[in-house]
Amino acid sequence: MEENQFLALISANQGIIYKICQLYRDTDADREDLFQEIVFQLWRSIDSFRGDAKPSTFIYRIALNTAITAFKKGKRAIVSYTDQLPEIAMEAEQTALVQRKENLFAAIRKLEEADRALIALWLDELSYREIGEIIGISENNVAVRISRIKNKIKTTLTT
Amino acid sequence: MEIEEIKNLWASQPIEKKSKEVLAEMLKIKSHPVLKKIKTQLLLEMIAWLILLAVYYTMFDGEKRPWFINFVFVLGLLQAVTYNLSGYLAARNLIQGDNLSISFINYLRQLKKFRSSAIGSRLLLMTGLLLFFSYGHELNSKRIIAMLSISSIFILQLWLLYQQWTKRIGKLEAISKSFGAG
Numbered sequence: 001m002e003e004n005q006f007l008a009l010i011s012a013n014q015g016i017i018y019k020i021c022q023l024y025r026d027t028d029a030d031r032e033d034l035f036q037e038i039v040f041q042l043w044r045s046i047d048s049f050r051g052d053a054k055p056s057t058f059i060y061r062i063a064l065n066t067a068i069t070a071f072k073k074g075k076r077a078i079v080s081y082t083d084q085l086p087e088i089a090m091e092a093e094q095t096a097l098v099q100r101k102e103n104l105f106a107a108i109r110k111l112e113e114a115d116r117a118l119i120a121l122w123l124d125e126l127s128y129r130e131i132g133e134i135i136g137i138s139e140n141n142v143a144v145r146i147s148r149i150k151n152k153i154k155t156t157l158t159t
Numbered sequence: 160m161e162i163e164e165i166k167n168l169w170a171s172q173p174i175e176k177k178s179k180e181v182l183a184e185m186l187k188i189k190s191h192p193v194l195k196k197i198k199t200q201l202l203l204e205m206i207a208w209l210i211l212l213a214v215y216y217t218m219f220d221g222e223k224r225p226w227f228i229n230f231v232f233v234l235g236l237l238q239a240v241t242y243n244l245s246g247y248l249a250a251r252n253l254i255q256g257d258n259l260s261i262s263f264i265n266y267l268r269q270l271k272k273f274r275s276s277a278i279g280s281r282l283l284l285m286t287g288l289l290l291f292f293s294y295g296h297e298l299n300s301k302r303i304i305a306m307l308s309i310s311s312i313f314i315l316q317l318w319l320l321y322q323q324w325t326k327r328i329g330k331l332e333a334i335s336k337s338f339g340a341g
């Protein structure tokens with residue numbers, strides 16, 4: 001695949017990489033490093049993409065594989081900041097929404113690496129067959145495990 | 160929180176989009192966060208070993224030592240250079256299979272091989288250096304203590320290296336099992 005085609009593919013699917021980085025790294029700097037590592041690994045593996053699966057399935061597989069096996073740099077302090085001042089009159093509803101999203105991501109990050117991968121794929125509407133192909137387990141196994149993970153997340157979010 | 164709400168929250172997560180120019184930059188090793196550092200470190204190490212190889216025969220009296228001492232010394236240095244290079248090339252290949260389970264099994268197998276070869280490579284290098292620089296010197300108590308101290312440091316280094324590899328392999332093994340692989 002030509003570099004331009006590859007970049008168009010990654011550009012169109014970069015949300016997948018972004019979310020995987022959010023789930024598997026704790027700091028912005030680590031997420032940025034992981035994002036770059038995933039793009040690099042995708043570029044190295046792109047010739048093995050034969051087109052018999054959806055490009056997004058291929059991207060998920062490489063991104064998850066990289067997120068779990070790539071070396072992490074030493075521990076970095078968790079500093080979160082934004083480049084905008086908070087709106088004083090921020091709608092209470094919006095604040096609650098942001099809080100709920102943060103709670104959801106925090107609950108997913110508490111899961112084991114394998115469970116994080118399964119639930120991310122399920123939340124992005126991949127079929128059990130596609131999830132099974134990416135992970136390398138049967139559809140039945142996927143169904144059982146997803147059901148268990150959903151319960152775990154619900155429990156975390158309600159406690 | 161209900162499942163539908165969880166799905167909606169997940170789908171509405173804002174994404175920080177990167178331009179194609181930024182993505183293109185990420186394909187280069189010189190801007191890679193980890194490989195760039197490994198490459199520089201390995202290059203410096205390899206240059207140091209190669210310089211030592213080039214000058215040891217005349218500067219460190221290689222000509223006055225028997226051939227087998229020279230052989231172990233040169234072999235130790237050459238294999239260290241080769242091992243570093245192969246380690247760098249392997250560090251670029253994280254994807255080892257058509258699904259995550261297979262990829263982890265293969266990657267773990269590779270890491271275990273690397274653990275053995277890392278220890279073997281370091282051991283050979285240290286043996287070569289110790290043999291070469293201690294050969295021909297009369298052994299008195301001071302020299303024996305010095306050699307024992309150096310050997311202890313080498314052994315400690317080997318143990319730390321082994322522990323480092325074992326920790327990483329153990330962690331990946333646990334993850335691999337939780338995926339349902341091997």
